[in-house]
Amino acid sequence: MNKALLHIPILLLIIVPLLVMPLFAMVYFALEGGITAFWNALTTPAALFALQFSLVIATITSIINLFFGTYIAYVLSRYNFKGNRFLLVLVNLPVAIPTVVVGTSLLLLWGPIGLLGGLFDYHPMFKPAGVLLAHLFVTLPYMIGAVKPVLDESDKTIEEASATLGASSWQTFRLITLPGISGGLISGTLLTFAHSLGEFGATVMVSGNLRFLTQTSPLYIFAQFEAGNIAGANAVASVLAILSFILFLALVSWSEKK
């Protein structure tokens, strides 16, 4: 008998209650009142704002961290200097720190009574800029983590070859290095986007959870649940789940193509 057949039932016993059933429950409750009720819950102005706001923040976060992350990964991968390893640990720190703590730390720096926020009349907390700051902080390691290994493994002699053929450092980066790491850049961007869409811990601290101003989709879901509007929470949750699923599929198919 094929051994795999023995393991499949056990596998299903683990996966079904742990992963599949919760997702099913969500879809069940979302559609309980029928498609019309689902559509109405999804198209309330607050729900639409939260979805749009999440998408906008995720897009801007991805674009900014695409540059930051690639630059940092390039410097850490190409130059060997004292403190290189320390910097690598430092930029990966956000993965290890609980996101709520990230939010707290941002508040203590940029908030109205924070180290820097207290110095100026303007502070970014409880505003969209604050949400963006939190998302940049939390997702930076994912970008670096996706790009740096690709850079580390890429053949450095092709960059040297480019230099001996007259190309400046910038030309070499643009024409040789960048095409070589495009896979890392795409998967890094998709990962950043997905993490930003789902970010909760840091966002809840720095946003103030203000409807029509700083409320992202995960915050909206939480707020509606607390208020007892399960259908409203479920509608947005389902859309978020589907979006994430599509992103995930894109990532998988991309990496399999590579």
Added chain:
Amino acid sequence: MISLNSISKTFNRDVVLSRVSLNLREGELFVLLGKSGSGKSTLLRAIAGLETIDSGSILIDNKEVSNLPPQKRNIGMVFQSYALFPNQTVFQNVTYGLKIRKISSSIRHIKGKELISAVGLTGLEDRFPHQLSGGQRQRVALARAMALDPKVLLLDEPLGALDPQIRSEVRAELKAFQRKLGITTIMVTHDREEACELADRIGIIDSGHLMEVGTPEELYNSPKSVAAASLLGGGVILAGRVKEGLATFGELSLPVSKDDYVEGGPIRLLIRPESVNLEKRGVTLGRCIIEEETYIGGKYKVTVSVPSLQGSRVVGQRALKVDEFPSISYFSLSKSQESSVELSLASTPILSPTTLSLICVCSEETISLGRSITLQTKGKIGFIGSPLPQDLNAREARISPSKEDLLEEVQHGMFELALIPRSELALVREVLSELPVLMVEKGASSSIKNILLPTAGGTSAKQSVLFAGRIARLLGAKITIIHISREMSSYVETLLESATSTLRAMKVQSTQKVISGSTIQAIQKEIIESKPDLLILGSSEGTDPLKIPLAITNDLLINTIVLPRDLEIG
């Protein structure tokens, strides 16, 4: 047109390139041959501008380029991995440099087609590198490197990544291509067959030193350095000594030029299998005992032990017991019927030892100075006496815990200089009959940058200058020659001039002085004023060879090399 002047590079306190100088001829194919880690690739990359150098200069087309980035050096380079751009087609790869130079697309097309056809890849323009065979990739890399009409083509092990079966074919292609374009080319390899087949001239590189330059024939038949001899072919190298102006290996005595070798100094003989013959041509070796005959396809490799060479040691092999003789090999078409043969040597190339071999009588100060000299000269050191140092590296060996064995070791001819603590004067006197001795003083400077060489006249001067020059060249030190005389006579002038020109030929920097006064006081005064790190003196005449050296260095904190008397008298 391309010249390298005294290029040096140190990395992590390790000498990677040491005063490499080289002039290339227009259109020649020059091969840098060396073992891995010898510095050959670093040298090539330094010429390309991919590595920085600490000192020296690089001239391409008579233009100083040492401080220019690779982009501005006008070189073409082929890397060992070929380093083709994986996301670009053959055509895009080849015309990349032209695109960077903003050459119009129509000219790029013409030039690209031309280059691709020159390397025989017409029809493959739109292939990507991963769709090509190894040989085809190498040709793309070659065409790409030639696209900008460089002044020099640099090839870093261009055949290393190919299957052995197609290597010889690609080798021939490469040579034809280089001849056709007539471009000055420097190629790096560790493969001697490749070097011999391709090179107009070969440069032997070892431990960052460019040891020797010559045509393949010159370097194979009459190498000067041990590195060239062992890199270019098989055979054994015997260690011997110069005695009474003859190179002596056991019972074998061969003439050497007095201008090149120091009396009493170590000397090496190369015995290639091809030079060993049964026809009594050249130098006879006498009866040799057949030890082993191995069929190697078409012929037999015969190993014989040679009684007439007893007392000489084979470099790189263990010391022989009393009843053992050095072994050599030769080729024979048929299996021998007897147990011994009469052999002769058709040619006897004499080599000069390339690194410094020290023997060190252990004490805290001798070990530390010996290790520092060995590190700087990339030489070898053997320790004798106790306590023997722990944690030896590859350049170091323990010889014996007993100082009694010193004289016997010294007589084998493996060592060139003995390091002995100044307190052990009896040992110094004993060894001085065979070898120069460095008397090591506790607390004296251990980094040798300035050498003081007082000289008298005659042949002895020539011999001491040769010895001092060799030490200085290996250590990268400067020599100050002083002559004690009342006035500058024409005799003194010729003497100093000839010393300076000898040192210049050895690429050693030197200055000279004539001072007056009594010998001992004059030298002492000079030591106190110029503070040299090392003093080189001859033995005194009379019963005690150390009489004058001890009188001079008494109370002065300085390391002193005393030369044996035969070296002094000549």
